[in-house]
Amino acid sequence: MGRTGDWRTFRPVINTSECNKCGICWMYCPEGVIQKNEDGDYEIDLEYCKGCGICATECPTKNIEMKRESEM
Known part of the structure; x- marks a missing residue:
């Protein structure tokens, strides 16, 4: 598994306080990083x-948000 370059957007x-801990994000992550x-x-x-x-698309409670790297 390779490290992410500076190309990630x-x-x-x-949102851990609202996450129901179902594990669907973990199941669907193609890189196995969750x-x-x-x-x-x-x-x-x-x-x-x-x-x-x-992970954000598959989250049934929509508690994973994709944020721009430039905002972090």
């Missing part, structure tokens, strides 16, 4: 995330 941001932490929340390894947005 969007990054996913999880993991559950010790608190049971899902986290995205942004070092390897390509910013494709599949």
Whole structure:
């Protein structure tokens, strides 16, 4: 798995307070960069995330937002 270059335009941001922890984002991530932490929340390894947005599209509660890298 390769690290993300500076070409990524969007990054996913999880609203952990509203997330129902269903794991669908984890299931659909083509890069396998979403993991559950010790608190049971899902986290995205942004070092390897390509910013494709599949996690945000598949989230049934719409608690993953794609934000522009330039806004971060």
